[in-house]
Amino acid sequence: AQRVTQPEKLLSVFKGAPVELKCNYSYSGSPELFWYVQYSRQRLQLLLRHISRESIKGFTADLNKGETSFHLKKPFAQEEDSAMYYCALRWNTGNQFYFGTGTSLTVIP
Amino acid sequence: DVKVTQSSRYLVKRTGEKVFLECVQDMDHENMFWYRQDPGLGLRLIYFSYDVKMKEKGDIPEGYSVSREKKERFSLILESASTNQTSMYLCASSLSLTGELFFGEGSRLTVL
Numbered sequence: 001a002q003r004v005t006q007p008e009k010l011l012s013v014f015k016g017a018p019v020e021l022k023c024n025y026s027y028s029g030s031p032e033l034f035w036y037v038q039y040s041r042q043r044l045q046l047l048l049r050h051i052s053r054e055s056i057k058g059f060t061a062d063l064n065k066g067e068t069s070f071h072l073k074k075p076f077a078q079e080e081d082s083a084m085y086y087c088a089l090r091w092n093t094g095n096q097f098y099f100g101t102g103t104s105l106t107v108i109p
Numbered sequence: 110d111v112k113v114t115q116s117s118r119y120l121v122k123r124t125g126e127k128v129f130l131e132c133v134q135d136m137d138h139e140n141m142f143w144y145r146q147d148p149g150l151g152l153r154l155i156y157f158s159y160d161v162k163m164k165e166k167g168d169i170p171e172g173y174s175v176s177r178e179k180k181e182r183f184s185l186i187l188e189s190a191s192t193n194q195t196s197m198y199l200c201a202s203s204l205s206l207t208g209e210l211f212f213g214e215g216s217r218l219t220v221l
Contacts (some may be wrong), residue, residue: 058138098168
């Protein structure tokens, strides 16, 4: 069953433009949602999680339970934002994480 | 900082060989995971373990087994490697309370 969907495999934006990486999930309980990022030649790392409700590196993400979405947004993209981004869902009844297929973001100078 | 270390960054093996991938974490995390990462498919969970000697299958356990004899170490075993197991393998660990996953740098396995 597809639990996390990231519809865009590739996304290119110009520096300074707004960026939105889409994530939709299917889960009947109360999920915990995360965004993970992998910069070139670095390990995968946590970017932000919905329960923190904080902005990291200018990125924000709001959990919309009605639309079952957790889109990642940044008003002004920077070149250093170029990376692979994964949306992830953690079951509230366990410790399993399920990841989307990822979106490769390229910020064009 | 939490450190998750995977013993081999790059491996090349032949079809039919037995392969061991080792992962060690230094922060006393209960949970450890093995994922494989493939372009266009994202991260897919192979196995996870929530305690010593405990393991549960993820989405794609076929062709793999795991071992967790000590809390800090989680091994992935390919009993008889096949070419379709050529992939990047990621180990991760987490505390149940906080849930954040910490990843290793990955082990890129090529099976010829």
